[in-house]
Amino acid sequence: MLTRIDHIGIACFDLDKTVEFYRATYGFEVFHSEVNEEQGVREAMLKINETSDGGASYLQLLEPTREDSAVGKWLAKNGEGVHHIAFGTADVDGDSEAIRGKGVRVLYDEPRTGSMGSRITFLHPKDCHGVLTELVTAAPPAAEEH
Ligand code: V0V
Ligand code: CO
Numbered sequence: 001m002l003t004r005i006d007h008i009g010i011a012c013f014d015l016d017k018t019v020e021f022y023r024a025t026y027g028f029e030v031f032h033s034e035v036n037e038e039q040g041v042r043e044a045m046l047k048i049n050e051t052s053d054g055g056a057s058y059l060q061l062l063e064p065t066r067e068d069s070a071v072g073k074w075l076a077k078n079g080e081g082v083h084h085i086a087f088g089t090a091d092v093d094g095d096s097e098a099i100r101g102k103g104v105r106v107l108y109d110e111p112r113t114g115s116m117g118s119r120i121t122f123l124h125p126k127d128c129h130g131v132l133t134e135l136v137t138a139a140p141p142a143a144e145e146h
Contacts, residue, residue: 002095004051006088006136007058007115011071012080015063019044022059031058032116040069045115055088055138060115084122086134096121096135104128111137 012018022028031047046059062083064072074083089095092111100106105124114120117139125132 001091002087002089002135003053004055004088005057006055006086006134006138007045007060008082009060009062009084009086009132009134010081011062011064011075011078011083013063013075015042015044015061018061018063018080019046022046022061028059034115035065036113036115037065038112039071039114040064040066041071043115051088053088053090060086084132084134086120086136088136088138090137092119092121092135092137096123099123099135111135 010018019030023030028046028048030044033042033044035042042063042065044061046061048057048059050056062071064075066072067076071083096106096111104127107122107124111119111121114134114136119137119139121135123133123135
């Protein structure tokens with residue numbers, strides 16, 4: 001069951017400048033940052049609020065680490081802006097398989113590693129009315145601490 005907006009992914013050319021915009025304009029601070037080489041992104045997570053399922057909602061600012069990455073290609077074509085939305089679930093495996101069964105293309109056979117040790121997969125935007133959609137299961141709290 002999808003229980004929250006986990007994050008909104010925003011593509012940018014310069015992560016540091018974009019982080020500074022969100023800090024100076026809205027007062028949002030960086031909660032976590034990392035490089036995900038598999039996805040070809042340098043990212044910053046800005047926590048917006050906790051949610052009733054024990055999780056949280058974030059903005060995910062994304063700068064490509066290489067031009068041929070998903071975000072690099074998208075930026076070259078569209079410029080900066082909202083790149084994807086992500087729904088949180090306790091069961092990304094079960095939910096993605098159920099959605100695959102409805103005829104929506106799930107991009108990965110098995111979920112991959114996402115921000116903060118989460119497990120993620122994506123649904124093809126052409127099957128989702130133009131919205132690249134991600135499903136996320138957060139890492140258990142103990143795993144996040146190590
Ligand atoms: C592409 N399209 C999009 C889109 N990206 N539509 C809406 N939103 C997007 N973000 C459209 C594009 O305009 C084309 O439509 C069509 O899909 C094919 O696009 P393409 O440019 O030829 O690119 P592809 O097919 O090589 O790649 C598109 C997909 C790719 C969605 C397959 O971006 C992908 O694998 N994305 C999943 C991984 C990802 O996005 N990673 C970065 C975030 P027309 O022109 O044919 O009509 S990593 C992340 O979120 C992490 C780590 C996390 O949350 O923890
Ligand atoms: Co994401």
